[in-house]
Amino acid sequence: MNTKSGNKIELTFLFLLFITTSIFAQKFENLALTPPMGWSSWNKFGVKINEKIIREVADAMVSSGMKDAGYEYVNIDDCWQISRDKNGNILADSINFPSGMKALADYVHSKGLKFGLYSCAGSLTCAGRPGSRGFEYQDARTYASWGVDFLKYDFCNIDAQNAEGAYKIMRDALFTAKRPVVFEICEWGGSQPWTWASKVGNLWRTTGDIMDCWDCEFNWGGSGVMQIADKNSKLAKYAKPGSWNHPDMLEVGNKNLTDNEARSHFTLWCMMAAPLIAGNDLRSMSQVTKEILNNKEIIALDQDSLGKQGFRWIVFNGIEVWAKPLRNDEIALCFLNRSDVVKTIEFDWKENPTIWNGNADGSPIKVSDKLNIRDLWLKKAIGTTKENLKKTIQPHDVLVIRLTK
Numbered sequence: 001m002n003t004k005s006g007n008k009i010e011l012t013f014l015f016l017l018f019i020t021t022s023i024f025a026q027k028f029e030n031l032a033l034t035p036p037m038g039w040s041s042w043n044k045f046g047v048k049i050n051e052k053i054i055r056e057v058a059d060a061m062v063s064s065g066m067k068d069a070g071y072e073y074v075n076i077d078d079c080w081q082i083s084r085d086k087n088g089n090i091l092a093d094s095i096n097f098p099s100g101m102k103a104l105a106d107y108v109h110s111k112g113l114k115f116g117l118y119s120c121a122g123s124l125t126c127a128g129r130p131g132s133r134g135f136e137y138q139d140a141r142t143y144a145s146w147g148v149d150f151l152k153y154d155f156c157n158i159d160a161q162n163a164e165g166a167y168k169i170m171r172d173a174l175f176t177a178k179r180p181v182v183f184e185i186c187e188w189g190g191s192q193p194w195t196w197a198s199k200v201g202n203l204w205r206t207t208g209d210i211m212d213c214w215d216c217e218f219n220w221g222g223s224g225v226m227q228i229a230d231k232n233s234k235l236a237k238y239a240k241p242g243s244w245n246h247p248d249m250l251e252v253g254n255k256n257l258t259d260n261e262a263r264s265h266f267t268l269w270c271m272m273a274a275p276l277i278a279g280n281d282l283r284s285m286s287q288v289t290k291e292i293l294n295n296k297e298i299i300a301l302d303q304d305s306l307g308k309q310g311f312r313w314i315v316f317n318g319i320e321v322w323a324k325p326l327r328n329d330e331i332a333l334c335f336l337n338r339s340d341v342v343k344t345i346e347f348d349w350k351e352n353p354t355i356w357n358g359n360a361d362g363s364p365i366k367v368s369d370k371l372n373i374r375d376l377w378l379k380k381a382i383g384t385t386k387e388n389l390k391k392t393i394q395p396h397d398v399l400v401i402r403l404t405k
């Protein structure tokens with residue numbers, strides 16, 4: 001064979017390889033069929049993280065009962081990385097992570113948990129550490145060799161990059177590296193990821209960063225629990241198994257929310273089928289925080305296999321009533337008192353006899369039939385829909401019920 005035809009065969013082979021890789025590069029199937037549950041370092045620790053904290057948090061996820069309740073990902077956010085070596089390999093900060101990422105991932109896995117990391121589509125991360133731009137395939141291979149199960153991919157320092165294109169490069173890189181990774185798209189809603197991201201990732205941030213406050217808004221885009229819930233609630237129709245709207249990590253257990261507010265925050269995230277990524281210090285939780293994060297009946301709403309995001313159904317006497325369709329034609333209702341005063345409600349089911357059930361056929365659920373009512377924070381049965389529902393709801397608190405046949 002002469003050199004010319006040899007070159008031709010080689011070129012044809014490379015061309016075919018390129019075509020096949022492009023056609024078959026895709027999102028991993030069967031991941032995050034219910035919203036991912038875990039913990040991430042950012043909300044509590046910000047840039048000040050190290051391997052001791054991560055190991056202790058993994059221990060606490062087990063000892064606090066959170067693992068039993070369904071939490072599995074231990075995710076390190078920005079600032080684990082420091083530079084690249086002369087071959088372009090990403091390097092972990094050797095002062096704060098002296099054992100390296102592989103050892104840390106092994107430790108997290110030894111607890112029966114999964115390990116997550118953070119990077120950025122731009123040249124630098126949001127906190128100024130090296131990003132993955134131009135190193136996507138190399139970084140994906142490195143993550144696979146370390147045992148990474150979850151990647152949050154941010155969108156700072158991006159010049160003129162197109163969001164969808166940038167996220168597809170990392171999706172393809174992860175797929176080519178062959179280790180299944182839950183892929184979080186974090187571009188804060190700017191390019192309306194809900195319209196394209198279900199083919200690219202498993203969860204996408206719908207808003208700017210959450211702040212540790214009930215009702216607040218900052219001019220740089222950070223906002224409180226209520227503002228984030230309002231924005232995310234409009235996107236219910238885009239959520240489905242494997243593809244979730246992400247209204248950001250939880251602030252439950254951090255310093256500013258009252259117990260009522262933390263309970264409402266957690267409930268609304270579950271009603272919206274949001275990823276449940278705790279953002280507090282799991283090593284030093286109060287009993288109330290533990291009870292909120294570990295309420296299995298509330299978590300069951302989030303993790304319901306129907307995979308429907310709940311929505312604001314009606315506003316009644318100044319109380320917002322949110323509804324979430326569940327499997328077996330069950331439904332959860334959350335009565336949210338956003339006001340600063342105690343409200344006493346008497347809810348007449350006959351006046352609001354049906355709720356759209358979110359199924360493809362659009363058939364409504366009749367709540368005026370005699371359904372059983374269970375209070376999911378009191379954890380007990382409280383009657384049926386034959387009688388009016390009478391309750392007092394504290395300011396910024398919720399009443400959450402599940403209707404069953």
Ligand code: GLA
Binds near residue numbers: 042078126154208209
């Ligand atoms: C962005 C993200 C946050 C966090 C920081 C880290 O602001 O939205 O969730 O990851 O970057 O720098």
